[in-house]
Amino acid sequence: MTLRIGNASGFYGDRFSAVRELLTGGPLDVLTGDYLAELTMLILGRDRLKDPGRGYARTFLRQLEENLGLAKEKGVKIVTNAGGLNPAGLADAIRELAAKLGLEVAVAHVEGDDLVGGAGELGLGEPLTANAYLGAWGIAECLNAGAEVVVTGRVTDASVVVGPAAAHYGWGRQDYDALAGAVAAGHVIECGAQATGGNYAFFTEHDLGTPGFPIAEIEADGASVITKHEGSGGVVTVGTVTAQLLYEITGARYAGPDVTTRFDTLALDQEGPDRVRISGAKGEPPPTTLKVALNRLGGFRNETTFVLTGLDIEAKAALVREQLESSLTDNPPAEIRWTLARTDHEDADTEQRASALLHCAVKDADPKVAGRAFSGAAIELALASYPGFHVTAPPSDASPYGVYTASYVDAGTVPHVAVLPDGTRADIDPAAETLPLSDVDEPELPAPLGGSTRRVALGTIVGARSGDKGGDANLGVWVRSDEAWRWLANALTVEEFQRLLPETASLPVRRHLLPNLRALNFVVTGLLGEGVAAQARFDPQAKALGEWLRSRHVDVPEVLL
Incomplete structure (x- = not known):
């Protein structure tokens, strides 16, 4: 029987009602949610600094408060990476919520991705967060043990789809083609409504309304059909699926912890309205290393935007730039960046169309330098600079900013643990068969198209x-x-x-x-x-x-x- 997996979240802050929409809009077997982006891990890391009991996506818990009973009633399993930096904490919170709602729910979680405690020994420095991208087998282990809700930390975005498919069909670790097909399906639906017409280049060709959330109907061989609930907004076409397949990839080999998916083997076919079939996926053994997402606090930043109106735009920009930089010589920021956007029009019929925007952003390790020193110097120019001086909003106190980098560690150094509903801990071994990642041979170019x-x-x-x-x-x-x-x-x-x-x-x-x-x-x-x-x-x-x-x-x- 085909497995229907719907994704209700593409980022931390996505449409709150999506969980209920997927649960009530039509048949569904598994509901997934992707809450973790690179920036999200930094936000959760700062949350954890304030309270070690935090570090997970609290929005997801509020969504469950409204929908856990409905999912239980319909027999829909839930798999999400909303655990963030604290999957065990989120699992405990879900158990407490279920008890409060009078429900018996088998909850499991996957952990081991958080490497911050041993970052120094792994050569990763002293980051605020350090999380390896785990694969799907911990999720599959939890589901095979009877879990109805599985929460994870940092797994690959597609893993929340691959895990349920592998558990449902009993795939093995070396069923690379099937796994690759599920990765492709997971990659398409991971960003929610981007697969159903959201952010789509040719949006004017369709009546999108408010796009519904995508569903992948995954078959036993890993082939899938991308669709959505009947009657929901948006559209699913070869174009919308192509757009999402291309999102944030590199070349033909798409590496993951369980399989390297050959995107140059995928075939797309429009089977009917809002139904696109993905087939032909070929998979290869994964590389020996796991990617690690590192976030650290980089310092403090501040910014302001000067409005330049009418004539002599370039001269006005040069004047305020010279004035501001010379006033900061006693406490110069480590970095100062200017950007002039020529949004002005000649002989404009409105003041806004006659204006350009000069943006100034500064960064420094000292919050006083990026904060009061910069803000004061910028505003002190108000009566002493170019004619028509004003800003879109005054600069304020400096705010902290983060720096993201990626690193790689040997997969064997990363613990991957499935904590089952009864509390049993099951270790997940790294891939036994690996293959170094390399570029594919460049395909031949087609014959050029001539003509006028x-x-x-x-x-x-x-x-x-x-x-x-x-x-x-x-x-x-x-x-x-x-x-x-x-x-x-x-x-x-x-x-x-x-x-x-x-x-x-x-x-x-x-x-x-x-x-x-x-x-x-x-x-x-x-x-x-x-x-x-x-x-x-x-x-x-x-x-x-x-x-x-x-x-x-x-x-x-x-x-x-």
Whole structure:
């Protein structure tokens, strides 16, 4: 029997009602939730500093308070990484909640990912948080022991889907193709409504409304159909699934702790309205190492935005920059970053359209330098600088910021423990068979597409989805016909990519081809500095980088238009 897994959360702060929507909207076997992003681990780490009993996603507990009884009644099992830095604490809180609600619920959890206590011995320094990405087998062990709710710490996003599928079908550790198929399905639904039309490049082609949350119908061989409850908003198409497959990946080999999934083997087919089949997945043994997400407190930051209106925008920006920097010479911040956004228009009919924005951000280890010293110096210029001086909001006290880095440790050094509903602790061995990760051979380019061209926005025919991995940005693009792929694969080279996005011109950029998806994926190293928590750029998670690319004008063959 096909296993129906629905995901009710793509991040800590996603739609609160999604749990109930999935439980009441139609048949479901397993409900999952992904609450952990790189930034979330930093937030939970700061929570744990204040109270060692915290460190998990409290929103999930409130969602269960409304829906645990309903899930029990319907026989829907729940698997989530909402345990964050304290899965045992969340498991205990769920047991207390169940007792309060008069329910008997078998609760289990998975732990071992938290390496902060031994970070120094592993060569990881002294971070605020250090969490290895565990796989799916601890989850499967809990479910096989009768757990109705399983909470984990940091597992890979797809593992909350792979674990239930492996338990349901009895897959073994070396059923790589089936595991790879489940990874693909898990990767698609992990970000919730992004698979059902949310944040979709061609959104104007559909009546999205409020998109429902995605469901993966996983079959015994790992193939799946991505869908949603009938009557819920949004849309599931080959395009929406392609966009999510490209989200935050690198090349054709997608490594995980249980299997390396070959994304260059995946085939997508539209089976019917809101039903897209993913098949053909091939899997390989995982690498010997596990990725570790590290967060540390980087210091303090502050910012303000000066509004420059009318004439002489560049001269006004130069004046206030010179004035502010010279007033900070006694206590100069360790880092000061200026960004001028020329949002102004000539002969504008509104004051806002006549104005540009000059953003200034500072960082320093001393909160006084980034706080009162900077704020005071900026505001003291109010009557002594460019004409029309004002700011969007006055700078305030400095706020702490975090720095994310990734490291890797031998999988054998990381404990992976399933704590079963009866309290029994089951150790999960690392993968017995491994394979070093390497790039695939570059596929041959298709024959170029010739003919006359017209200059249009790239996004006229190209979709995109972008995001972050630490300090790197990932940008996937795809087209919807074989003819368009012939053009895209030959036209959008690394050099052309860097020309269209000048901000990337001085940075390392790698291009990966995925012909089966008619897609390219670009990885820009260092674009995001020290990661999202450090707020290094205007769009710190590169979420709109793809839309910037789509807005650039290029020469496109008229036959495609």
